[in-house]
Amino acid sequence: xxxxxxxxxxxxxxxxxxxxxxxxxxxxxxxxxxxxxxxxxxxxxxxxxxxxxxxxxxxxxxxxxxxxxxxxxxxxxxxxxxxxxxxxxxxxxxxxxxxxxxxxxxxxxxxxxxxxxxxxxxxxxxxxxxxxxxxxxxxxxxxxxxxxxxxxxxxxxxxxxxxxxxxxxxxxxxxxxxxxxxxxxxxxxxxxxxxxxxxxxxxxxxxxxxxxxxxxxxxxxxxxxxxxxxxxxxxxxxxxxxxxxxxxxxxxxxxxxxxxxxxxxxxxxxxxxxxxxxxxxxxxxxxxxxxxxxxxxxxxxxxxxxxxxxxxxxx
Numbered sequence: 155x156x157x158x159x160x161x162x163x164x165x166x167x168x169x170x171x172x173x174x175x176x177x178x179x180x181x182x183x184x185x186x187x188x189x190x191x192x193x194x195x196x197x198x199x200x201x202x203x204x205x206x207x208x209x210x211x212x213x214x215x216x217x218x219x220x221x222x223x224x225x226x227x228x229x230x231x232x233x234x235x236x237x238x239x240x241x242x243x244x245x246x247x248x249x250x251x252x253x254x255x256x257x258x259x260x261x262x263x264x265x266x267x268x269x270x271x272x273x274x275x276x277x278x279x280x281x282x283x284x285x286x287x288x289x290x291x292x293x294x295x296x297x298x299x300x301x302x303x304x305x306x307x308x309x310x311x312x313x314x315x316x317x318x319x320x321x322x323x324x325x326x327x328x329x330x331x332x333x334x335x336x337x338x339x340x341x342x343x344x345x346x347x348x349x350x351x352x353x354x355x356x357x358x359x360x361x362x363x364x365x366x367x368x369x370x371x372x373x374x375x376x377x378x379x380x381x382x383x384x385x386x387x388x389x390x391x392x393x394x395x396x397x398x399x400x401x402x403x404x405x406x407x408x409x410x411x412x413x414x415x416x417x418x419x420x421x422x423x424x425x426x427x428x429x430x431x432x433x434x435x436x437x438x439x440x441x442x443x444x445x446x447x448x449x450x451x452x453x454x455x456x457x458x459x460x461x462x463x464x465x466x467x468x469x
Contacts, residue, residue: 155177156175156176156267157176165367167216168190169190171190173191175189178260180256183237185228185236185237186228188226188228189226190226191268191270192215192224193219193222195462196462196466197223197271198275199261199262199277200228200277202281203283210445226270228257232248233377234375243374245381246381249383251388252391255289258285277300278300279443280302280416290401297403298403301406303408303441307392307420308389315338324386327382333383334381336380336385343378345362355415356440356446361447402429403430408435409435410436
């Protein structure tokens, strides 16, 4: 069942025909989708990263529209304006990482109900890349996929923190302690407190300022650090997926040379054993390639659109 939801398209700066919709997953959690039905070549399903929200991808929808594609983006459970899963809405939380697949299924049902242009394609960033990898392994009905810094592993600084993260989150997993914020993570959204000069997201000052302005305009979009349960569920999911063969889909993956949020080693490992996959490293780019400097964004969208064009279904 679909019902109207807010979409702040003036902040998103997406195509002017954007619409918002509430969708309920089969487990009863309500999520939000944003639709820009503005291209007839097909529809790109946009899977955002952790802490993100639909409007952050208005620019992506605009660029994809220029190349002939419609878009639909999602607020995952526990973030954006979707149902938050904790009384403290600033803690990123999930019960089971596979629960995000309920959101994927709800998104696909909504796209079908709305009659969005087919075929479908996939564009996934960071945590969305982890969710997308499982969805592809479960035969998600898309022609091809494009990844931006997919979260197939987390970068820990220093590396000893990986052992600590596994140990503490595993011990806490069966108990109420798992619902508390992971130690060392922030109570507030990253962009609201981190100076541009030391940020790990982008080299583009206007884009960083836009992210900050978004949360000042709509504080309900903000999200702080994850819970111990989210952390443990994410670590388990990434380990499980890492040990499985690559799905049989064409895949393009971009990784910034300055990446230090997700683990580049896991990305190189996955793409080296993805028979229909291609990895591109973008020099002098950080984690948010779609929010990087204009010359980086232009290359990413041109290459992604060309990749999708090359995998249009046979007439």
